Amino acid sequence: MQQSLSQPTTGSLVLLPVLYMVWSDTLITDQELISLRSFLKDIDWLSDSDRKFLKEKLDPGSPPEREELEFWWQAIRGAVQERKTYADLVSVGIDLLQQKAPEEAHTFPLEKVQADLGKLEKQLGIVGKSAALIFKSEHHNISTGYQTRQAFDTAKLTALLDGDRKPLIDELKTFISQKEFDYVDPGDLATYRNQVLDWCKILADSGYGSIGFPEAYGGKDDMEGYFLVMETLSYRDLSMVIKFGVQFGLWGMSILSLGTKKHHDRYLHAIGKLELPGCFAMTETNHGSNVKGIETTATYNHDSGSFTIHTPHQHARKEYIGNAALHGQMATVFAKLIIDGRDYGVSAFVVPLRTANGRLLPGVSIADCGRKMGLNGVDNGLIAFDQVVIPKENMLDRFSSVDEQGRFQSPIPGDNKRFFTMLGTLVGGRIGIPRSANAASKSGLTIAIRYGDKRRQFGPEGGKEIPILNYRMHQRRLIPLLARTYACHFALDYVTARFLNRKEAEMQEIEALAAGMKAYVTWHNTAALQECREACGGKGYLSENRIDALKNDTDIYTTFEGDNTVLLQLVAKSRLSAYKEQFENMNLFTIINYVAARTKTSITEKNPLIIRNTDEQHLLDPDFHLSAFEYRENSILDSAAKRLKRLIDEGMDPFDAVNVSQHHLLTMGEAYIERIVLEKFQEKIDHETDPEIKEVLKKLCDLYALYQIEQHKGWYLEQGYMEGVKTKAIRKMVNQLCWEIRKDAVPLVNAFNIPDSCLSAPIAL
Amino acid sequence: MQQSLSQPTTGSLVLLPVLYMVWSDTLITDQELISLRSFLKDIDWLSDSDRKFLKEKLDPGSPPEREELEFWWQAIRGAVQERKTYADLVSVGIDLLQQKAPEEAHTFPLEKVQADLGKLEKQLGIVGKSAALIFKSEHHNISTGYQTRQAFDTAKLTALLDGDRKPLIDELKTFISQKEFDYVDPGDLATYRNQVLDWCKILADSGYGSIGFPEAYGGKDDMEGYFLVMETLSYRDLSMVIKFGVQFGLWGMSILSLGTKKHHDRYLHAIGKLELPGCFAMTETNHGSNVKGIETTATYNHDSGSFTIHTPHQHARKEYIGNAALHGQMATVFAKLIIDGRDYGVSAFVVPLRTANGRLLPGVSIADCGRKMGLNGVDNGLIAFDQVVIPKENMLDRFSSVDEQGRFQSPIPGDNKRFFTMLGTLVGGRIGIPRSANAASKSGLTIAIRYGDKRRQFGPEGGKEIPILNYRMHQRRLIPLLARTYACHFALDYVTARFLNRKEAEMQEIEALAAGMKAYVTWHNTAALQECREACGGKGYLSENRIDALKNDTDIYTTFEGDNTVLLQLVAKSRLSAYKEQFENMNLFTIINYVAARTKTSITEKNPLIIRNTDEQHLLDPDFHLSAFEYRENSILDSAAKRLKRLIDEGMDPFDAVNVSQHHLLTMGEAYIERIVLEKFQEKIDHETDPEIKEVLKKLCDLYALYQIEQHKGWYLEQGYMEGVKTKAIRKMVNQLCWEIRKDAVPLVNAFNIPDSCLSAPIAL
Known part of the structure; x- marks a missing residue:
């Protein structure tokens, strides 16, 4: 096909790079094409046939065919010296001239050619140095060559990040890399939630759940360890982390921090083993941030030595409670303590929710929060209590209690101070x-x-x-x-x-x-x-x-x-x-x-x-x-x-x-x-x-x-x-x-x- | 129980609000308590019993019991006049004195009391006006009373937003409010994807799919309508919107914009009815933003008048392609056109993927992209072609074609310009x-x-x-x-x-x-x-x-x-x-x-x-x-x-x-x-x-x-x-x-x- 193309005349070879640029991207306006033509007409070193060729090739009404453009491209590429830096397009053109017509090249006033065309390029706003790069097959620069290096000892930095407890962190990383912790698809809620429970059981069996509990209750008295477990587990499934945190952190720590020895003796061991899954029921639909405003009541019954836990209306249900929808058997429930019709502010109570077989207890009703944006392996639920009676000893009585005579007692006199001391224990x-x-x-x-x-x-x-x-x-x-x-x-x-x-x-x-x-x-x-x-x-x-x-x-x-x-x-x-x-x-x-x-x-x-x-x-x-x-x-x-x-x-x-x-x-x-x-x-x-x-x-x-x-x-x-x-x-x-x-x-x-x-x-x- | 509490002495009544504030929140330091006591000792209008009472009640080593605090609170609350603005706590105290001991009150040098205690409050840094509010049962302010108003005609604003095309928008809103468009749980991919396909069929049946197509092909020539449909559907399930957009916008519009009459005649009607589900296969694993770099090839075979579509390696598979994993029967495939071993840049081709029954055609293999962060009702897939032969007429030949002699042809000479003209048609x-x-x-x-x-x-x-x-x-x-x-x-x-x-x-x-x-x-x-x-x-x-x-x-x-x-x-x-x-x-x-x-x-x-x-x-x-x-x-x-x-x-x-x-x-x-x-x-x-x-x-x-x-x-x-x-x-x-x-x-x-x-x-x- 190339034989049908008109060969550039010798003199126009020096202009071929400009010609190519002009057409390949339709960079300049028709008006500018015309003034370009008139500029070239006046150059004294172009022959008539050069002028004729250029006039044809700069006609906005008849742009070159793509084969012709391609032909020019190949010709220019063939003449470009890869290692040479070209200051402008005319320098590329001169190399082309010297390659294609070595004989005629020395008859041209090359310095004048360079000067005239250099001026033209400037007028057209062409920055030659970068334009000339287009004709090179390789283009090296800083952005291309830049890459990753190893300038420090990665293991040393890891050791710095992990600190003294690196052995525990490494042990856990190995532990959660076991096959049974492989991720599962979160699509089916039932499957995912059971999987997450199983993961937490494996962790509990290995003693990670109770790590923060006192040694007397099967733990290691290692709160720092507990935080590191929470953190390291977070490289794995995050539903597992939150379920773990609900069970051992919220449910377990509420018993430990708000309860007294009788509660510790009774519950902590089983919580640490995940034999007693439980919940932390503080938030209500109408009261999240403003905990003081919760409306669930715990009414003291002196005659029977018991409390009645009650949800006054739908919006006072405990909401978003982890472990509640399926697995929780008990909950630490925050409720307003009422004695003789008087409100003594928020206290915490252990309230059974389900039998070990998972049957809901009388008066307790639980709705599933359903699918969430994430954490779908955690079974969040809404809990409502309908006059649920619990024994008096279920009050977590470290900061507030009811004495033998049915009177309210607390080591902290101010209501506010007591409330925030209680919450403060949960700052972990x-x-x-x-x-x-x-x-x-x-x-x-x-x-x-x-x-x-x-x-x-x-x-x-x-x-x-x-x-x-x-x-x-x-x-x-x-x-x-x-x-x-x-x-x-x-x-x-x-x-x-x-x-x-x-x-x-x-x-x-x-x-x-x-x-x-x-x-x-x-x-x-x-x-x-x-x-x-x-x-x-x-x-x-x-x-x-x-x-x-x-x-x-x-x-x-x-x-x-x-x-x-x-x-x-x-x-x-x-x-x-x-x-x-x-x-x-x-x-x-x-x-x-x-x-x-x-x-x-x-x-x-x-x-x-x-x-x-x-x-x-x-x-x-x-x-x-x-x-x-x-x-x-x-x-x-x-x-x-x-x-x-x-x-x-x-x-x-x-x-x-x-x-x-x-x-x-x-x-x-x-x-x-x-x-x-x-x-x-x-x-x-x-x-x-x-x-x-x-x-x-x-x-x-x-x-x-x-x-x-x-x-x-x-x-x-x-x-x-x-x-x-x-x-x-x-x-x-x-x-x-x-x-x-x-x-x-x-x-x-x-x-x-x-x-x-x-x-x-x-x-x- | 209250009888066991020591009654404040008469003179100390004016100080009770300060006393309450001091203890209720443990605001001040032990050192300050001590200096407070010495300040009060020097006040000349306090009796010895007042001084004795205050000394006891300001002892950091023996804070008041909570019952006592409660008792003070009740007393102060009882004396506060709801509608009165108190400038400081001593003003509250004076009201308390006048209520509890009206007789003795007039024997007190009230102006001096006010001055002395006002000074004390300032020294303690108490801003009385706000402190006094705590004793009021109701507290009105700007933040509380502020609320929604109706200052303009909502319907008029809606009309302004919707513009001329309100009838179409309203019609669609009614349409998608039908029971069959109720949201479904996205958990099970198969169910969700089929549901989304069904929704798109309902929309196609009602003519919304082809709304932007020419009337000759069952459409309404209404591109504005198409955009409004996309937008209004977006109030509903967004997987439906994207599946809709893939089918009618990308697949359909690529046929319309890049193809010529033979393609329109053959495909558009069926596309608009969703009888021919299709894909838009441009992006490859290794080339998303840089479309020019795609590596799929369409090699022209002059003898048989066909193209061979081929995926050179795994990373050149078409990726994230909507409609590909399950439903697409054909695809507009972007590939580099090769004629006689020469690369003519990116062109588009119609390539069949599956039979109407959903069986994959020979040489086509498709992997499912699986679960995604969202849009799980859309079946995105990876498509690989292994030397798939398609007839010559399947080239979408509006901007580039191969002529009878097997030569490349295009109405646009520059490769770049052609490429971007082609992409430009897809700007919708x-x-x-x-x-x-x-x-x-x-x-x-x-x-x-x-x-x-x-x-x-x-x-x-x-x-x-x-x-x-x-x-x-x-x-x-x-x-x-x-x-x-x-x-x-x-x-x-x-x-x-x-x-x-x-x-x-x-x-x-x-x-x-x-x-x-x-x-x-x-x-x-x-x-x-x-x-x-x-x-x-x-x-x-x-x-x-x-x-x-x-x-x-x-x-x-x-x-x-x-x-x-x-x-x-x-x-x-x-x-x-x-x-x-x-x-x-x-x-x-x-x-x-x-x-x-x-x-x-x-x-x-x-x-x-x-x-x-x-x-x-x-x-x-x-x-x-x-x-x-x-x-x-x-x-x-x-x-x-x-x-x-x-x-x-x-x-x-x-x-x-x-x-x-x-x-x-x-x-x-x-x-x-x-x-x-x-x-x-x-x-x-x-x-x-x-x-x-x-x-x-x-x-x-x-x-x-x-x-x-x-x-x-x-x-x-x-x-x-x-x-x-x-x-x-x-x-x-x-x-x-x-x-x-x-x-x-x-x-x-x-x-x-x-x-x-x-x-x-x-x-x-």
């Missing part, structure tokens, strides 16, 4: 949940980052497709989340240690820490898994790749054990309170107390030297990061306090004042937690001795800090704490850190050391 | 998907807002619990999303109209608009449904309340019909190009062309008058909003262009330069779409004549604009386009607008007019 759940959430983030990021490292899509003209993790946006989506997951890991270790070594006087602080971390880590987890899903595209949507389950199972983490929005307000109120005891208890009165004191103190001064400092050394200085976080924390605390005081001074009702400031208060809670998270990350790095690990963790920590500052840059700019030049430099540094850490990203997720059996996702293996 | 999908997404957002917000209006939790001391939608944070979570959903609605109408009335010369612009809106609206939808889930707490997690399905079914919308990240880059490149034709086609060369031209133009100047303007009138001025959006759009466009040019001038490889600027480019695409969305919303309001509707839409539009500005405030501050005083004023205004719109929120979601049958969520009915 607010540590277990974020630890589970962070494990889920680790799984999701391991899957998404390994996939991003392997998956290739698009690439430079004439080059290979590149790993999607080499794209800057892909890095920006995933790497800061990886940094934040590491940050959360160390902060969770800190909060856990504080909780395990708690003293009475620290309880308010620890409860605020746990509440705040629960909110911070679970929101991070929701965001991280959403990003992982999208970053894996269609593959991320297939259930086999696990992000589905990870995301849907953990979505409720932002709600349960306390709605995150409510929790962050508790943190804020705790921060506002100069005083302590039970922060959940704190009312407006206490806040305002604080305000009066607080507004006397002044805030950290802005440093005029740093607001414009964009030196790399400064931007990567941990002290700068921590100061910025502290400044934010203190300023928001201060301004919120002043604002509340002002609003109330102006005559606003205090409830309204708090409501008007709600957004402000949440930000305050978040700023406090972020400072803690950064501080603990930095401390960890300070103590690290391995230089490679120290280096990579320092980068992650820098990224965490700068990314958060970037997220809050609006605030920093508003405050005048930074100027635009600095926030722009920070954005650039965030991009740079993402780019650098990308090389370590796969080893960094490998250091999480999640068993392949648990990851299971084909795209991650 | 990028309109259908965001319309479906926005319908899902409407459903989610209707559920969450109605629930927020009814659900009560917490409340002021002594007051009733308040609707959670009265909380400022709850408003901030939901109301801006409601505003953005309205904004997207009008912008989608605009893009749809542009598409329906398109001219060839506008195609690049319309494709960019559709791609950008698809990304913008689907990301909005993902964010909105996440917020709705959390805003509904545990109820939002139960599948019965529908947010589960809405969220999981639409989660993939950000990926399919083009990954959002990729699409926004296409938008950016289109914006960078001063020239047009096929923007997807644009390579670096074209971009750089543009840059040369663009950098000559200067950017809108900042107006020094407005950067500090915080007047309400200015903040609510639509011109200010639009200018701010336009400024952002143009500045980012300009800076990205300059940056690309600079990087390349500095010698960076162009592919790397684009990669380095990727975040910048995405922001550019987003800024462009946001400006369009705002502009169209404002235009709609300008044309509205009903004053009440105009008012509420104006508020929504103001909120949309200011909320987006608030989201981008870091950028505006960096640019010096606004100062901190102004961004703070904007934050305040956003809060204020949320508060105002909250009253209209329920009518605003009611105006979406989603049938209860479709919403179905018990919490929303």
